[in-house]
Each structure stands twice: as structure tokens, then as C-alpha cells.
């Protein structure tokens with residue numbers, strides 16, 4: 001697939017490959033990356049601290065702003081502490097690596113993100129067992145074969161490609177029967193899942209079930225960076241400190257200030273998450289009216305099966321809509337789809353125009 005070049009952006013509108021477009025594929029679900037107050041906070045941080053932090057926490061220390069963001073994200077995830085990383089990828093590497101020992105067995109869903117797999121692979125002498133996607137019977141059978149070892153189950157709350165969610169209620173039941181630590185990856189859940197957008201624990205009303213919550217500031221929070229949040233009691237499970245934290249230059253204060261402001265806006269402006277939910281419902285409703293199939297409604301990642309995908313994407317761009325492709329599982333087979341994501345900034349007219357357009361173009365309709 002062709003690499004698209006973004007040349008300009010303001011909210012859900014932008015210029016891609018020279019075309020003015022409405023963006024219908026972005027992880028900036030809440031439209032915060034272009035929010036004027038956030039841009040102002042980021043600019044002020046650049047003036048106060050400079051762009052780069054000038055060192056890794058293990059050498060030059062940290063800033064008051066990083067400390068504030070740690071507290072704010074720990075608070076959002078109802079945990080006692082949080083450690084910040086330059087990216088969500090690095091946060092996943094760090095938490096998996098820190099739990100590793102020759103006795104550790106990682107259980108990873110077969111569709112988990114590469115960053116979790118890479119993190120588990122780094123674990124010296126640890127074993128990795130992949131279980132079938134969202135198949136708790138398979139997971140339980142595999143857990144039974146490793147009773148007595150240091151078991152770690154690792155799942156994304158929202159699956160990045162397929163857009164479905166992990167069955168945390170059933171995982172919690174398993175956790176009461178078998179001894180394991182749980183890492184929950186909230187990259188696409190923070191700001192997007194749950195009654196008020198706090199994530200999958202909130203969605204299932206199972207607060208505190210995960211031992212470690214990993215997440216990213218680069219999706220709904222519109223900034224950059226990652227985190228791992230946990231309580232002191234879980235800290236005992238860590239076999240080593242977070243090397244990826246101590247020995248990598250800290251997240252830029254520009255990103256930290258932006259993420260901090262984004263969290264404040266997210267918490268104080270209840271309408272923001274409601275607008276995102278409304279945009280999602282409108283996309284689903286407009287697609288239903290046009291008889292366009294959406295294969296999963298569980299998260300903000302909506303997949304529409306599409307034949308002649310390359311051609312369809314080209315046409316969409318030419319006519320003012322930016323959409324990216326996905327190869328999602330449908331009936332146990334990877335199939336070409338449009339990966340459509342609502343943004344809180346999409347208006348009813350944007351959505352109607354988009355659904356009307358995709359109904360007219362080469363989309364496979366429900367029979």
C-alpha cells in the first residue's frame with residue numbers, strides 16, 4: 001500500500017498527498033492533538049524547558065512536569081503510580097521485560113500487538129505461549145499445563161487490527177481460579193472505552209483486576225509517549241527495574257505538557273467523549289441506512305469489508321476522504337477492509353457525506 005503524506009492538519013481535516021480531506025482513519029479519536037489549549041501548553045513547555053529533556057532519568061533525573069503527568073495518568077487508571085516512556089511500544093517492552101525470569105511463562109493472545117510480543121521475547125529464559133484469539137478455553141488449558149510457574153497473561157483491551165475487545169470478565173474469572181499476573185494494554189481503550197472513557201476495567205466494572213496497565217499518550221490523548229501504571233503491591237512481581245525508562249532520554253516536555261493538558265480537558269469536558277460516542281453511533285447508523293456492513297462495533301475501530309481496496313482508497317482520497325486499509329479476520333480469514341475511526345470532531349454532515357460516498361464506491365454491501 002502506498003505511504004500517504006500528511007502535509008497539514010487541523011482537527012479532522014487535513015491535506016494528504018496534495019488533496020483536501022476529511023480524516024476518517026486516525027488514532028486521534030478525541031481530536032486533541034490540534035486542540036488550541038493543548039498546543040498552547042506544549043508551546044509554553046518548550047519555552048520553559050526546551051524541546052529535548054537532555055538526558056535519561058537514570059542520569060539527569062526528571063522534571064516536575066513528568067512527575068505531574070505520572071500522577072495524573074496513575075489517577076486516571078486508579079493506580080498508585082505510573083512510569084512514563086518515550087512511546088507505548090517502549091512501555092510494552094519494559095513491562096514484559098521487567099517481569100521476566102527463567103520461571104516466567106507469558107501467555108499472549110495470538111493477535112496481541114508486536115510490542116508485547118517483542119517485550120516477552122526479550123525476557124531471559126522465559127517461555128512464550130500464544131493462545132487462540134479471545135479463546136479462554138484454550139488459555140485455561142494452557143495455564144493448567146504450567147501450574148506452579150510464574151504465569152503472566154498479556155492482552156490488549158482493544159485489538160488494533162480487528163477492533164474487538166478482550167473478554168475481561170472471563171479473564172477475571174480465570175484469574176480467581178489460576179495464579180497469574182495480568183498486563184492490560186489500553187493503547188486504544190484510554191479515552192475510547194468504558195462509560196466515561198477510562199478503559200476496559202470501567203467497561204466491565206472490574207476496577208483493579210489488572211496488575212499492570214500499559215497505555216499510550218499517542219492515541220486518544222493526542223500526544224506522544226507511553227506509560228505503565230500499577231499499585232505498590234504489584235511492584236513485588238517486577239524482577240528488574242525498567243531499563244527502558246532509566247536509560248532512554250525522557251519523553252519530551254512538549255509531549256508531556258500536551259498529554260497533561262489533554263488529560264485535564266478529557267476529565268473536565270464530559271461532552272468530549274460523548275461527541276466521540278455520538279460520531280461512532282452516527283457512522284454505524286448511516287452505514288446501516290446504506291446497507292454497508294461493519295464487522296465489529298465493540299471499539300472505536302470500525303471495519304468495513306472492501307473488495308478492490310487499493311482502487312477504493314485511491315478514489316476516496318481523490319474525492320476528499322482519508323481512510324487507511326486493514327486486513328482483519330472475517331470468518332477466520334484475513335480480508336481487506338476500510339479501517340474507519342470516528343473522531344469527536346466529525347459533524348453529522350461529514351459522516352453522512354462519507355457514508356453516502358462509500359455506498360456509491362466499490363464497497364461490498366450486505367446482501
Ligand SMILES: Cc1ncc(COP(=O)(O)O)c(C=O)c1O
Nearest residue numbers: 087088089113156160187216218
Ligand atoms: C495495542 C497497542 N499497543 C501498543 C502500541 C504502541 O503504542 P505507541 O504508538 O505509543 O508506541 C500500539 C500502537 O498502535 C497498539 O495498537
